[in-house]
Structure formats: structure tokens, C-alpha cells
Amino acid sequence: MATARRGPIVAPVNSPDARELILLAGERTIAERGPDVALRDIAVAAGQRNNSAVHYHFGSRDGLIAAIIERHQPALESRRTELLADHEAAGAPDSVAALVAILVRPMFDVPYAGGSTHYARFLEQARAHPAVTGPNLHEKRWAATRVLVARLYRAMPDLTPAQRRYRLQGMTTVMFALLADYERQDLPTAAERDDARDSIIAMIVGLLTEPVDHGTVRASGSKPPGIS
Structure with missing residues (x-):
């Protein structure tokens, strides 16, 4: 039957x-x-x-978006705390590269271990939402991120305070875009994934550390290539 x-x-x-x-x-x-x-x-x-x-x-919609963030945040912060402890135990200097790696590397693994498939692309889409761009870093649940952001600020002494704040704000937008692109690619081999991860971290470091050369764009009223 x-x-x-x-x-x-x-x-x-x-x-x-x-x-x-x-x-x-x-x-x-x-x-x-x-x-x-x-x-x-x-x-x-x-x-x-x-x-x-x-x-x-x-x-509400806001409640759902905040809950999606909260679903991953404890595990992400826990991993950042572990990496920060290893960094301090090694006596390594607080270079921008080291701090960015601690901040970003958990994003490549932690959400997906929890069953997610689209978290980076979700962040890219929802990045203007207060739950994504405006968390209160003084809350205990953001302890590792707060420490890393404060140390990144101090690790850029060649920039003015305004430049440092602007770049740290821009870092979030760029980081979400790069992570979303990485997620879309679904690279097939470990070597390709490692290379892409290292490149993403290097690009974020460059964003934070590249000195400002006002003369390049302003001299004689010139404009950057490609801008008419």
C-alpha cells in the first residue's frame, strides 16, 4: 500500500x-x-x-534584527576575548594588524559554526540599523570589541583624532562589504579561503593606516583618476 x-x-x-x-x-x-x-x-x-x-x-522588525545580532554576539565576543588573551600572553605589541586580526578573524568561522549561512550578507544589508552600527560598547556583552576599538584608536598616532574616528567608522562599512563578498564566493579550498581572509585583513589595515596625502588630490585643482 x-x-x-x-x-x-x-x-x-x-x-x-x-x-x-x-x-x-x-x-x-x-x-x-x-x-x-x-x-x-x-x-x-x-x-x-x-x-x-x-x-x-x-x-517588530527592529526586534528581529537585534535578535539576529544577539544570536551571534556572545560567541563572537568569547572568541575575541580568547584571541586577545593569547595576544597579551605573548607580549605582542598592539599593532593595527594584530588588533584587526583579533577583531575580524572570528567573523569567518563563529557564525557558521552556529548554523548561519548568510550572516555577513545580512550585516551588509542591515548595516544602517542601530543594532548593527550603534551598539553601546560600554555594555558588558561588548567588552572585547570595546577594548579592541580603544586600542586601535591609540595604535594610529600619526592621524588626527578626527581622522582616527572617521576611519574606525568607515572600517565597519568596509569590513561588512568585504566579508559579504567573501561569503558569496564560497571558495572551494582551504588555501583560497586563507588567502582571501589574509587579504581582507590586510585591506582593512590599509584603510586604517594609510597616511593622508592632501597634495595628491588638491595640487593645481587636480582630481583623482577616473573622476570627471
């Missing part, structure tokens, strides 16, 4: 499994379609028949 075909198992809207499915679906859907994607589409992507499932668990 033929066995009846069953549809996908759907977690009840009030179950912990449903919450986790919505987090993963929200991350993926926002990464692919932007932060303004309809919340009912996220619920459908999570296998929820109730279109209000996102509101049930997170209250």
Missing part, C-alpha cells in the same frame, strides 16, 4: 524551534532581499503558517 506523502514539519509558533527557524530565515531573507522585506515573507520562509509569527517572538 502506498504511504501518504507528508509535508514539511512545521514548528508551533510558540515553540523554541519556531523562534530559531525565524532567526535563520530572517537572516537569510534580509541578506537576499534587504531589511524592508515583508515580515510575513520571513514567517513563510521559516515554515510558519501564522503570518504574525515574527511579531509573536520579536515584537
Whole structure:
């Protein structure tokens, strides 16, 4: 006798499994379609028949975006804390390259160990959201990031305070874009992945450390190549 075909198992809207499915679906859907994607589409992507499932668990779009960040933040900060402790135990100087590596390297592994597939692309799409760009670094949960940002600021003495602040702000935008591009590539070999990771860190270091040469752009009213 033929066995009846069953549809996908759907977690009840009030179950912990449903919450986790919505987090993963929200991350993926926002990464692919932007932060303004309809919340009912996220619920459908999570296998929820109730279109209000996102509101049930997170209250709003802002609540969902903040929860996606919070899903990964403890593990990311824990890994940064470990790397920072190793750095200090080795007595290594606080170079920009060393500090950037501690800040960025966990982003290549930690979210994906937790089941994510689109986290970097989600951050690129949601980067203007306060949960992404404006966390309170004085909160205990951001302890490692706060230390790293403060040390990066001190590690750029050749720049003015305004230049240092501007570059650290720009670093976030550039970092998210580079990480999203890396995630999209899905490089097949470990050697290719290692090379791409090292290149991303080197590009961020260059962003923070390259001296300003006002004369190159301003002399005789000249403009950078490619700008008409």
C-alpha cells in the first residue's frame, strides 16, 4: 500500500524551534532581499503558517534584527576575548594588524559554526540599523570589541583624532562589504579561503593606516583618476 506523502514539519509558533527557524530565515531573507522585506515573507520562509509569527517572538522588525545580532554576539565576543588573551600572553605589541586580526578573524568561522549561512550578507544589508552600527560598547556583552576599538584608536598616532574616528567608522562599512563578498564566493579550498581572509585583513589595515596625502588630490585643482 502506498504511504501518504507528508509535508514539511512545521514548528508551533510558540515553540523554541519556531523562534530559531525565524532567526535563520530572517537572516537569510534580509541578506537576499534587504531589511524592508515583508515580515510575513520571513514567517513563510521559516515554515510558519501564522503570518504574525515574527511579531509573536520579536515584537517588530527592529526586534528581529537585534535578535539576529544577539544570536551571534556572545560567541563572537568569547572568541575575541580568547584571541586577545593569547595576544597579551605573548607580549605582542598592539599593532593595527594584530588588533584587526583579533577583531575580524572570528567573523569567518563563529557564525557558521552556529548554523548561519548568510550572516555577513545580512550585516551588509542591515548595516544602517542601530543594532548593527550603534551598539553601546560600554555594555558588558561588548567588552572585547570595546577594548579592541580603544586600542586601535591609540595604535594610529600619526592621524588626527578626527581622522582616527572617521576611519574606525568607515572600517565597519568596509569590513561588512568585504566579508559579504567573501561569503558569496564560497571558495572551494582551504588555501583560497586563507588567502582571501589574509587579504581582507590586510585591506582593512590599509584603510586604517594609510597616511593622508592632501597634495595628491588638491595640487593645481587636480582630481583623482577616473573622476570627471
